[in-house]
Every structure is written in structure tokens, then in C-alpha cells.
Amino acid sequence: MPDDSTDTIDRLHELLDRAASIVAFTGAGISTESGVPDFRTPGSPWMVNKPIPFEAFVKSREARIEAWRRKFAMDDHYADAAPNIGHRALARLVAEGRAPAIVTQNIDGLHQASGVPDGKVIELHGNGTYATCLACGWRHELAAIRPAFEASGEPPACVICAGPVKSATVSFGQAMPQDKMSAAQQLALEAELFLVVGSSLxxxxxxxxxxxxxxxxxxxxxxxxxxxxxxxxxxxxxRAEIGAVLGRLAG
Known part of the structure; x- marks a missing residue:
């Protein structure tokens, strides 16, 4: 049974109240409460629209086309997703200066949407709300990419160098961003309280x-x-719903 007893939640908030430095580490569970599907739930739309491995994306035009088709299909599944009480609770910890940053495995940008400055969200697996050129790193906005892709059926190319453009997420087989991982490791070393929220680890x-x-x-x-x-x-x-547990932090 999930342990959502009043005593357990009170104990959590006692620990949070006493800690001067709290590092929050979030996974898919915090965003499922906003309607964003996770990877492992049976029947997840991710099973129908599995991300294309990085090597295939780079090597094959057809794979890039299919990757973008699946990308936009998944975007439609949670187009209306908004930050929930869990996101807002963690945003408050950052705003109060009690959390130096949020480390996340999520790619949905909901921590930033909840009010956390972009520089205080460490995205280990990238961000699916925009795209980048794999050759020169130039940022491309999805609002421009999608209509062009749907009209032509061609994978997007960089307006700067004509290189392949990919969602700014870390795909299977793609190297993790070492700067992000290093920053997250440093936060872990310095944390007084390390708070895992919604990650299967x-x-x-x-x-x-x-x-x-x-x-x-x-x-x-x-x-x-x-x-x-x-x-x-x-x-x-x-073991409980995140919003119910962290709600009192959100005010």
C-alpha cells in the first residue's frame, strides 16, 4: 500500500523545513499528474511512437522523417499539459532560495513553465519543446518546423548550415550532455537533502x-x-500522489 499517512507526510515536511539546501530530482511521475504519458505504463502512447535511435536518425533521411512524425504525434498527446501542484511546490523552493536548482529527467519543460528560471533547471535528457541543429547547434522553434514538415514531408534542415535538425532531447544512443551531468553531480555532492520526486530510478x-x-x-x-x-x-x-504530498509547499 502507498504510504501517504499524515505522520509520514508530516515527517517529510519537517525534513524539508530544516534543510538549508534541497536538491530536487524529478522523473516522469511528477508530469503524469499533468497528463504527460510516461514510458513504462502499459498502453503508453510512447510504445506506439517509440523514439528513433540516434544512430538511425543521423544515417537515414527516412528515419528522420519518421522521428519527426512520431515527435509531433506525441506532442499532440499532451499539448494542453500545464504545471501541476507538484511543479509549483518545487518552484517555490527555488524561489525561496532553498533549492539551488531542479535536476530533471523530463523533457516537457513544465518546470520552466511553473516559473523556475531556465538556468536553474538541469535537464539530463534534454528538452522536447524546441529543436537544435546537430551540426552547428543553432536553436530552431517547433512552431516554424511543424507546418513546414507537414506541408513538405521533408525532415527539417538548419537555416544556418543546412545540417540535420533534431528535437533537443537525448535520444537512445546519443551522448548525455556532460556539462549537465557534471552540474547535477556537483549539486548532489553539496545537497543537505536530496529529494527524489516521481522517478523510478x-x-x-x-x-x-x-x-x-x-x-x-x-x-x-x-x-x-x-x-x-x-x-x-x-x-x-x-509512496503516494506527488501533488497530495507536496501540496502544502505550493501555498
């Missing part, structure tokens, strides 16, 4: 971050509806 190397924090003496708290592989080393585990 099965994707590495991101899932090493709570371990790093715990080894450095941080209090480790995991808020997730399902058990995780790191529950055994956590100081507190809350």
Missing part, C-alpha cells in the same frame, strides 16, 4: 545521483507511487 547514469548524495551524508527522501531500487537506502520513502 532505473535509468543510469542519472540514477547514480541519489547514491552520490547519500554517500556524502545528505538526507535522501523518495516520493514515488511505486517502489524503487533505492528505497532501502533512503531516509524516508513516501
Amino acid at each position: 532505473v535509468v543510469y547514469p542519472a540514477a547514480t545521483l541519489p547514491i552520490i548524495a547519500k554517500k556524502q551524508g545528505a538526507t535522501l527522501v523518495i516520493v514515488n507511487r511505486e517502489p524503487t531500487e533505492l528505497d532501502a537506502i533512503a531516509d524516508l520513502v513516501v
Whole structure:
């Protein structure tokens, strides 16, 4: 049974109130409450529109076309998604200066939409709300890419260098952004309280971050509806809906 007892939630907020430095690490679970589908739920639309591996995207025009078709199909699934109470609660921690940044595995941009400055969101798996050129790095907006793609059926090319343009997410087989991972690791080393919110903690190397924090003496708290592989080393585990648990932080 999920542990959403009043005593457990009160204990969580006692820990949050005492901590001077809180690093929040978020996964898909925080955004499913906004209607964004996750990868592992049976029947997930991600199973129909699986991301194209990076190597195939680079090598094949046909793969790039299919990748963009699937990208826009998935965007339509959560086009109306908005930050929920969990996002707003974490945004408040940042605004109050109690959280130096939010580290996220999510690509939906909802932390920024909740009011967290872009520079205080460390996106380990990139961002699906815009695209970049793989050759020169130029940013491209989806609002311009989609109508051109749907009219021509051709994968987008960079307006600067004509290189291939890809959603700014980290695809399977694509290198993790080392600057982001390094920044996240440094936060884990410095955290007084490391708060995992809605992550199954099965994707590495991101899932090493709570371990790093715990080894450095941080209090480790995991808020997730399902058990995780790191529950055994956590100081507190809350298995409940995120909004219900963090709601009082949002004011």
C-alpha cells in the first residue's frame, strides 16, 4: 500500500523545513499528474511512437522523417499539459532560495513553465519543446518546423548550415550532455537533502545521483507511487500522489 499517512507526510515536511539546501530530482511521475504519458505504463502512447535511435536518425533521411512524425504525434498527446501542484511546490523552493536548482529527467519543460528560471533547471535528457541543429547547434522553434514538415514531408534542415535538425532531447544512443551531468553531480555532492520526486530510478547514469548524495551524508527522501531500487537506502520513502504530498509547499 502507498504510504501517504499524515505522520509520514508530516515527517517529510519537517525534513524539508530544516534543510538549508534541497536538491530536487524529478522523473516522469511528477508530469503524469499533468497528463504527460510516461514510458513504462502499459498502453503508453510512447510504445506506439517509440523514439528513433540516434544512430538511425543521423544515417537515414527516412528515419528522420519518421522521428519527426512520431515527435509531433506525441506532442499532440499532451499539448494542453500545464504545471501541476507538484511543479509549483518545487518552484517555490527555488524561489525561496532553498533549492539551488531542479535536476530533471523530463523533457516537457513544465518546470520552466511553473516559473523556475531556465538556468536553474538541469535537464539530463534534454528538452522536447524546441529543436537544435546537430551540426552547428543553432536553436530552431517547433512552431516554424511543424507546418513546414507537414506541408513538405521533408525532415527539417538548419537555416544556418543546412545540417540535420533534431528535437533537443537525448535520444537512445546519443551522448548525455556532460556539462549537465557534471552540474547535477556537483549539486548532489553539496545537497543537505536530496529529494527524489516521481522517478523510478532505473535509468543510469542519472540514477547514480541519489547514491552520490547519500554517500556524502545528505538526507535522501523518495516520493514515488511505486517502489524503487533505492528505497532501502533512503531516509524516508513516501509512496503516494506527488501533488497530495507536496501540496502544502505550493501555498
